[in-house]
Amino acid sequence: MRLNLVRILNCLGIDDVEFAPGKKVTWIKGENAAGKSSLVTAITSALGGGTDATLLRRGKETGERVLVFGDDTNPAKSIVRKPVGTKTEQTTVKLAGVGNLTSPQSWLEAYLDIRSSNPIEFLKLGNSAPDRKKRAQWLLESLPLENNISELAAASGIAADDLKDLGFDKLHPLEAVKRIEKLVEDRRRDHNRTAEDRERTIKTLEETAPAGPVGIVTDQTIAEKRKALAGVVAERSAAVNMIETDAEDRRKEAHGSNSASIAEAASIRDAEIAQAHREFAVRSETAGKDLQARLAQIEGERRRKREATEEKFEQPEIDSRAEVDRMELALRDSAKIEQSRVQRERFQQEANVSREKGAEATKALEALGGIRLRLLAQSPLPGVEFSEDGDLSVGGIPWERINEGERYDLAIRLAELRAGKIGLICIDGCEKLSIEHQKMIVERLLESGHQAILTEVAVGGLQIQNIDTMEDFKRSKSETVKQTQAFLENM
Numbered sequence: 001m002r003l004n005l006v007r008i009l010n011c012l013g014i015d016d017v018e019f020a021p022g023k024k025v026t027w028i029k030g031e032n033a034a035g036k037s038s039l040v041t042a043i044t045s046a047l048g049g050g051t052d053a054t055l056l057r058r059g060k061e062t063g064e065r066v067l068v069f070g071d072d073t074n075p076a077k078s079i080v081r082k083p084v085g086t087k088t089e090q091t092t093v094k095l096a097g098v099g100n101l102t103s104p105q106s107w108l109e110a111y112l113d114i115r116s117s118n119p120i121e122f123l124k125l126g127n128s129a130p131d132r133k134k135r136a137q138w139l140l141e142s143l144p145l146e147n148n149i150s151e152l153a154a155a156s157g158i159a160a161d162d163l164k165d166l167g168f169d170k171l172h173p174l175e176a177v178k179r180i181e182k183l184v185e186d187r188r189r190d191h192n193r194t195a196e197d198r199e200r201t202i203k204t205l206e207e208t209a210p211a212g213p214v215g216i217v218t219d220q221t222i223a224e225k226r227k228a229l230a231g232v233v234a235e236r237s238a239a240v241n242m243i244e245t246d247a248e249d250r251r252k253e254a255h256g257s258n259s260a261s262i263a264e265a266a267s268i269r270d271a272e273i274a275q276a277h278r279e280f281a282v283r284s285e286t287a288g289k290d291l292q293a294r295l296a297q298i299e300g301e302r303r304r305k306r307e308a309t310e311e312k313f314e315q316p317e318i319d320s321r322a323e324v325d326r327m328e329l330a331l332r333d334s335a336k337i338e339q340s341r342v343q344r345e346r347f348q349q350e351a352n353v354s355r356e357k358g359a360e361a362t363k364a365l366e367a368l369g370g371i372r373l374r375l376l377a378q379s380p381l382p383g384v385e386f387s388e389d390g391d392l393s394v395g396g397i398p399w400e401r402i403n404e405g406e407r408y409d410l411a412i413r414l415a416e417l418r419a420g421k422i423g424l425i426c427i428d429g430c431e432k433l434s435i436e437h438q439k440m441i442v443e444r445l446l447e448s449g450h451q452a453i454l455t456e457v458a459v460g461g462l463q464i465q466n467i468d469t470m471e472d473f474k475r476s477k478s479e480t481v482k483q484t485q486a487f488l489e490n491m
Contacts, residue, residue: 001069001070001071001078002021002070002071002424003021003043003067003069003451004020004021004068004075005018005019005020005066005067005068005075005076006018006019006065006067006068007064007065007066008039008063008065009063009065010060010084010085011041011055011057011065011084012035012038012041012042012055013034013035013057014035014038014042014057015057017035021451021453022451022466024446024451025446025451025453025454025466025473026453026454026464026465026466026467027454027456027464027465027466027467027476028453028454028455028456029455029457029458029465029480030457030458030460030462030463031459031461032457036455036456037429039453039455040426040428041055041428042055042065043065043067043424043426043453044426045082046065046080046091047067053085055084057084060085061085062083062084062085063083064082064083065080065081066080066081066082067079068080069422077096078093078096080092081093091105092104093107118426118427119411119412119414119415120429120430122135122414123407123408124432132391132392135386135392136175136392138414139384139392139414140172140174140175141172141418142381142414142418143172143174143380144380144417145172145375145378145379146173147168147169147173148173149163149164149168149169152168152177155364155368155370155371156183156184156364156367156368157184157360157361157364158180158183158184168180173375174372174375177371177372177375178372181365181372184361184368185361187357188362191354191358192354192355194350194351195355198347198351199347199351201343202348205340205343205344205347206344208340209337209340209341226324228320232313232316235313236310236313236317239309239312243302243306243309244302246302250298380413380417381414383396384410394406394410408440408444409440409444412425412441412444415427416448419450423449423451424450424452424453425450425452425453426452427441427453427454427455428454429455430455430456431456431457431458435477438456438473438477441454442467442473446468446469456480458480458483458484459486
C-alpha cells in the first residue's frame with residue numbers, strides 16, 4: 001500500500017490542506033511558517049499513538065487528520081482518521097470491505113513505524129557520547145532481528161531466567177549480545193585476576209615457609225632424642241660421682257694411716273719418753289707432710305679424672321642438646337609447614353577453578369561472537385557494526401572516516417527499514433543539505449521504490465510537487481532558484 005491522499009484540518013500552522021502524494025517522492029516547499037513541517041508532523045502524529053492537544057491550530061476548537069492508503073486496484077483501501085484537540089474522539093481505521101477496526105492502533109503499529117526515521121536528523125548526530133549512543137539506538141531499532149534468550153543463555157553459560165531478570169530479553173538481539181559479551185568479559189577478567197592473585201599468594205607462601213627438616217619430625221622422635229640426652233647426662237653424672245667417691249675413700253684412708261702413725265708414736269713416747277719426744281716430733285712432722293702430699297696427690301688425680309670425664313661427655317651432651325633443640329624447632333616449623341602446604345593446596349584449587357571458569361568464559365565469548373556474526377549476516381545492513389558506546393563502523397571503517405556518499409546511503413537505508421509495510425519515509429528540513437546531497441537522497445529514494453515526503457524552505461507559499469524522476473527533481477530545483485532570484489530582485 002501507499003499513501004494516496006492527505007487531508008489536514010486545523011493542525012499546527014495548517015488551516016485546511018488536502019493533497020495527493022506522488023507514488024515516489026513528494027517535495028513540499030515554502031517559506032517559514034508556510035506549513036511544511038506542520039504537514040509532516042500531522043502525518044507522523046496521525047500514525048502514532050495517543051493524543052496531543054498542542055497540535056490544534058490556535059483559535060480552533062477541533063481538527064482532524066485523514067490519511068487514505070491504497071494500491072492500484074483500490075486507491076482507498078484503508079482510511080485513517082484521527083481527531084486533533086479532543087480526547088473524546090478516537091483514531092479510526094476503516095478497511096474496505098471490513099469497516100472500522102476495533103483496534104486501530106494495532107493496525108497502525110503493524111503497518112507503519114516512521115518514528116525517528118528522518119535521515120537528516122541521523123546525519124546531524126555528532127561524535128559526542130550521547131550522539132553516538134543515539135545513533136547506535138537508531139540502528140538497533142531499524143534491524144528486525146529476533147532475540148533468542150535460550151540461545152544466548154546456552155552460549156554465555158548464564159541461566160535464561162537470570163538474563164530475563166537483567167532485562168536482556170527486552171533488548172535488541174545485537175545489543176543483548178554486546179551487553180552479555182561485556183558481562184562475560186568482566187567475569188572472565190575477574191576469574192583471571194582471582195587465579196593470578198592465588199598464584200602470587202602460593203609463590204609467597206613457598207618463599208616464606210620454613211625449610212623442611214631432614215626426615216620426619218614427630219613428638220616421638222623428640223622424646224627419643226631427649227631420652228638419649230638424659231642417658232648422656234646420667235652417664236656423665238655417674239662417672240663424676242664415681243671419681244668423687246674414690247677420692248673421698250682415699251682421703252679417709254690417708255687420714256686413717258696418719259692417725260695410726262701418731263698413735264704408734266704416742267706409744268713409743270710413753271715407753272721411751274726422751275726418745276719418744278724426739279721421734280714423735282720427727283714422725284709427727286713426717287706424717288703431716290706425707291698426709292698433705294697424699295691428699296694433694298688424691299686431689300690432683302680427682303681433678304684430672306673429672307676434667308677428663310667432663311671433656312669426654314661435654315661434646316656428646318652439646319650435640320645431643322643441639323639435636324633436641326633442632327628437633328623441637330623443626331616440630332614447631334612442621335606445623336607451619338603443614339599449614340602452608342594446606343593453604344597452598346587450597347589456593348591452587350581456587351586458582352585452577354578460576355582458570356577453568358576463565359577458559360569457559362573465553363569459550364562463551366567465542367560462542368557469543370558467533371551469534372553476533374550470524375545476526376550481522378542476517379542484518380539488512382551488512383557490514384554495519386557498532387560498539388556499546390555507539391562507535392559505528394561500516395565494513396570495518398569507522399563512521400567518521402566514511403565518505404559522505406556512504407553516510408547518506410546508510411541514512412536512507414535506515415529510513416527505509418523503518419518505513420514499515422506501507423513504506424513511507426518523511427524527511428523534514430532538506431534545506432539543511434547541499435543540492436548535491438539532496439540529489440543523492442532523491443536518487444536513492446527513487447531507486448528504493450519507497451514513497452517519501454520531503455520538505456524544504458523556499459521562497460513563496462506552500463508548494464507540493466511530485467518527483468518521479470531525476471528530471472523532475474532538476475526542474476523543481478531550477479524553479480526554486482528562479483523564485484529565489486525573482487524574490488531577491490524585488491527586494
